[in-house]
Amino acid sequence: MIDFQNVTKLLGGKAILDNASFRINRGERVGMVGPNGTGKTTVFSMILGELPPDKGEILIPERLRIGILRQQIDLSDKTEDVLSYVAATGELPRIQARLAEVERALETDPANRQLLDEFGHLQTTYEHLGGYDSGHRAEAALAGLGFDEEVFHNPLNSFSGGWQMRASMARVLLSEPDILLLDEPSNYLDIPAVEWLQRRLRGYTGTLLLISHDRFLLNSLTDVTLEINGGKATRYSGNYSKYVVERETRSALAEAARKNTEKRRDKLKENIERFRYKASKAAQVQMWIKMLDKIETEELPEQLHFQGRIRIPEPPRCGAEVCAVENVSHSYDGSKFVFRDVSFTVNNGDKLGIVGYNGMGKTTLLRIIAGTLAPTSGRARLGHNVVIGYQAQEFAELLPAEEAAYDVVKHAAPGDTPPSRIREILGAFGFSGDDAMKQCKVLSGGEKIRLCFARIFVNPPNLLILDEPTTHLDIAAREALQDALMNYKGTLCFVSHDLEFIRGTATTILEMRHDRVKRFFGNFDYYKEKLAEEEAANAPAANNQQNKSSAGTQQKTASSAGASTSNLSANSGSAAQPQPQTAGKDRRREKAAKRNALLPEKRRIERGLAKCEKIIEDAENEKAEIDRQLMEATPQTDFAALQKRRKALDYDIAEATVEWERLASEHEDFMKKYNEED
Numbered sequence: 001m002i003d004f005q006n007v008t009k010l011l012g013g014k015a016i017l018d019n020a021s022f023r024i025n026r027g028e029r030v031g032m033v034g035p036n037g038t039g040k041t042t043v044f045s046m047i048l049g050e051l052p053p054d055k056g057e058i059l060i061p062e063r064l065r066i067g068i069l070r071q072q073i074d075l076s077d078k079t080e081d082v083l084s085y086v087a088a089t090g091e092l093p094r095i096q097a098r099l100a101e102v103e104r105a106l107e108t109d110p111a112n113r114q115l116l117d118e119f120g121h122l123q124t125t126y127e128h129l130g131g132y133d134s135g136h137r138a139e140a141a142l143a144g145l146g147f148d149e150e151v152f153h154n155p156l157n158s159f160s161g162g163w164q165m166r167a168s169m170a171r172v173l174l175s176e177p178d179i180l181l182l183d184e185p186s187n188y189l190d191i192p193a194v195e196w197l198q199r200r201l202r203g204y205t206g207t208l209l210l211i212s213h214d215r216f217l218l219n220s221l222t223d224v225t226l227e228i229n230g231g232k233a234t235r236y237s238g239n240y241s242k243y244v245v246e247r248e249t250r251s252a253l254a255e256a257a258r259k260n261t262e263k264r265r266d267k268l269k270e271n272i273e274r275f276r277y278k279a280s281k282a283a284q285v286q287m288w289i290k291m292l293d294k295i296e297t298e299e300l301p302e303q304l305h306f307q308g309r310i311r312i313p314e315p316p317r318c319g320a321e322v323c324a325v326e327n328v329s330h331s332y333d334g335s336k337f338v339f340r341d342v343s344f345t346v347n348n349g350d351k352l353g354i355v356g357y358n359g360m361g362k363t364t365l366l367r368i369i370a371g372t373l374a375p376t377s378g379r380a381r382l383g384h385n386v387v388i389g390y391q392a393q394e395f396a397e398l399l400p401a402e403e404a405a406y407d408v409v410k411h412a413a414p415g416d417t418p419p420s421r422i423r424e425i426l427g428a429f430g431f432s433g434d435d436a437m438k439q440c441k442v443l444s445g446g447e448k449i450r451l452c453f454a455r456i457f458v459n460p461p462n463l464l465i466l467d468e469p470t471t472h473l474d475i476a477a478r479e480a481l482q483d484a485l486m487n488y489k490g491t492l493c494f495v496s497h498d499l500e501f502i503r504g505t506a507t508t509i510l511e512m513r514h515d516r517v518k519r520f521f522g523n524f525d526y527y528k529e530k531l532a533e534e535e536a537a538n539a540p541a542a543n544n545q546q547n548k549s550s551a552g553t554q555q556k557t558a559s560s561a562g563a564s565t566s567n568l569s570a571n572s573g574s575a576a577q578p579q580p581q582t583a584g585k586d587r588r589r590e591k592a593a594k595r596n597a598l599l600p601e602k603r604r605i606e607r608g609l610a611k612c613e614k615i616i617e618d619a620e621n622e623k624a625e626i627d628r629q630l631m632e633a634t635p636q637t638d639f640a641a642l643q644k645r646r647k648a649l650d651y652d653i654a655e656a657t658v659e660w661e662r663l664a665s666e667h668e669d670f671m672k673k674y675n676e677e678d
Contacts, residue, residue: 001026001064001207002047002179004233007056009042016042018231019056024224029208031222031240034229036444036474040211043228044068044181047209067177071184075164078156082147082167085156087138089175095126134174141170144196145189146357162188162358173200179207186214187471190358190497213475215240216499237658240475242665249657257650260623264630268292291630291639310453310480311428315462315490319384322346322463322491323369328378330364338364341378342517344510346463348383351485351492353506353524360512362495363393363467369493370465382463389461391452393468401441405431405451408440413458422458429454449473453481466494470501499524598673605667612660619649619656 002024009016016039024030032040045051046058048066078085088096102119109115142152145166151159156167165188172180186194194216201208201221212218218225218240225236225243236243268288275281323346331337338361346352346369354362367373369380370390382388399408409422426436429450443451449472456464464485470478482504485492496502502509502524509520509527520527626646629637 001028001061003057003059004046005057005059007046007053007058009039009046009051009053011039011042015231017053017228017233020231020233021056022226022233022235024207024209024226026207027205028224029222030210030224030226031218031243032209032211032226032228033218033240033243033475034227035476036472038228038230040228041071041183043233044183044209044211047179047181064178065175066179066181067172067175068181069165069169069172069183069185071187073161073165073168075168076157080156081153082156082159083135083138083142083152086142086167086170086174087134089134089171092126092134095122098122099126137174138170141174141200142167144200145170145193146359166193169197173204176204177206179209180204181209183211184213185210186212186217186497191355191499191502192357194497194499213470213473213478214498214500215475215478216503219500237662242661245661246658249661250654253650253654253657260627264627265292294639294643310430310450310484312484312488313425313428313457313460315460315488316385316387318348318386318462320348321383322348322350322386323383323493324381325365325369326378326381328365328368328375328380330361330368330373330376334376337376339512339517343378344517344519346491346493348462348491349489351488351505351507352494352510353502353508354493354495354510354512355502355524355527356512360514362512365512366390366465366467366493366495367392386463387459387461388463388465389456389459390465391456391467391469393471399440399443399448399451401439403440404437405440405443405454406436408451409454409458412455417458425454425458428457444472450477462490464488464490464492464494466492466496468496469494470496470498598670601670605663605670608663609660609667612656612663615656616653616660619653623649 004017004020004022007017007020032043034040042051046053047060048068099119099122102115102122106112106115106119139149139152143149147163147166156164159167169185172182185197189197194214198217198220201217208221210217210222220239222239223237225238225240227234227236227243227247236246238246268291272285272288272292275285278285325342325344325346328342329337329340342365354365356362364373368375370388371380371382372390372392405426406422409426410417410419413422423436426432430447431438431451431454438447440448440451449469469481473481478498478501482501485505492505494505496505506524508522509524511518511520511527520530522530623646626642626649630639630642
């Protein structure tokens with residue numbers, strides 16, 4: 001469907017794509033990943049025809065409808081209400097306008113057969129595209145993305161940029177295009193809206209291309225991963241998690257091949273130096289020199305940005321109770337309250353994730369705990385020897401442009417902090433050597449966030465307060481930060497829209513809603529389980545009544561059946577119910593039958609795993625034999641054939657390894673199902 005053939009694209013002298021070829025097939029769900037600034041958004045622009053390739057060709061079938069959600073939009077000139085904007089998707093506005101024109105023409109010429117036919121055709125098309133229920137679908141989409149019903153008729157340009165982005169997302173999704181391009185769709189979404197988007201996209205049947213740093217969306221929605229990095233486009237089968245495993249496997253294979261190549265190169269150099277001046281070995285030395293020139297260095301996959309770990313210093317000791325929020329209420333205008341009478345305690349070592357729709361006061365609550373905002377009533381009381389480190393959502397954008405990273409951290413450090421300590425902290429957050437002297441104006445979004453953390457930890461806190469800490473971070477940096485916070489021995493309170501980050505970091509959840517603020521003493525998965533239980537318990541009364549009525553009918557039927565069975569038993573003298581032992585045997589036979597039915601599939605997967613292992617083992621043995629022949633080469637040795645065969649074996653090993661990983665994952669899923677029949 002989308003075919004890039006030997007495409008090269010240069011921007012600012014940098015190769016975004018360098019002779020890259022890849023294909024995206026109809027109906028595939030592709031996650032596009034890679035470090036910030038490597039050209040993922042540029043690829044979208046090339047698919048849309050906005051940027052032509054410098055070399056190569058991009059083939060896309062004609063008449064396909066392409067929908068796109070961009071990272072940045074400007075809807076300041078849109079005065080229509082948000083509901084009308086969202087409902088007017090795709091071809092619907094044009095068809096609706098033409099229907100009105102034809103209807104007016106028919107008023108003056110009601111017998112015009114051509115106009116009547118066109119009117120009928122337009123009505124059919126309008127209905128097929130969902131025009132008659134577009135308003136209801138638009139309302140559902142807006143509600144799912146967090147819009148309150150009372151703002152549906154507010155002008156679109158009266159909303160903030162983040163809410164305009166949500167409206168654009170709803171409009172694009174409702175248009176049901178053949179190809180859907182989404183560029184960081186979760187950037188302006190809170191957790192409930194991200195979950196709504198995930199559910200909505202799971203039902204999308206077209207071709208999906210998703211640029212995202214959100215691992216939850218990538219893992220739950222994609223079945224192909226396309227890495228854009230270093231001018232290359234590399235395709236991997238599977239979602240993000242499978243991509244990570246396969247990428248590491250390919251890197252390990254390439255690294256092993258590189259080491260083998262280096263060993264052969266060193267051995268040849270040693271032989272050349274050893275026998276260079278022996279006349280009897282002159283011909284062989286020349287042959288070894290030619291071999292050395294022909295050896296190709298194995299090319300390793302381009303490293304993703306931000307390597308290594310974030311090392312958070314040890315926090316100072318403090319009391320068992322870190323913070324107590326006591327009957328806190330807050331209003332910015334004195335009349336409308338963001339929240340009322342909020343009370344909870346944060347204990348030493350807690351990692352508190354605060355979740356809820358935007359506008360519920362999550363950032364306000366963090367600011368009150370951090371002491372940068374006084375509540376309207378109540379108080380946030382800190383415990384003994386608590387040192388706060390607060391990272392505001394917008395702080396990275398307020399860094400002084402002309403100041404160096406070193407100076408930013410130095411100004412935040414206590415006066416007696418030695419330069420070596422400042423350098424040590426900067427190095428822990430990825431600013432080693434000359435990078436410490438980079439000016440803030442040249443730093444990427446991810447580098448700014450890391451600099452903010454270095455600024456905090458030059459005076460180590462034991463209560464870390466973070467507002468959307470993963471904003472602007474690519475996936476590698478998010479994972480590094482998540483690992484660091486998981487191992488952080490202090491106390492953490494944070495807000496994040498990155499579901500996987502919350503799932504991997506929070507040990508307790510505070511949910512903020514219009515009608516309540518509630519603490520859940522467990523991780524994010526525990527919180528979701530409790531929500532599901534609450535929803536089940538609070539089912540509509542009508543449903544409960546219907547269930548009771550149905551249950552009553554079933555009970556009566558069961559009683560009648562029981563009475564009938566009793567009479568039959570008394571009259572005939574035969575047992576009406578199976579004996580417990582017989583029932584147990586029947587259940588065991590049923591389970592055994594189910595397991596036997598699954599055996600062919602089990603054997604197929606296990607045979608596939610064994611086959612892959614055999615291919616890898618045989619190929620490694622053959623490679624070792626080829627290496628031996630190359631080391632002990634004679635004038636009759638066919639070096640070209642051996643090198644070609646060795647390359648083919650490397651490919652076979654990589655291919656078999658990828659297939660083994662796929663089968664191993666399939667085997668794990670299958671065995672869960674198989675063992676359920678025990």
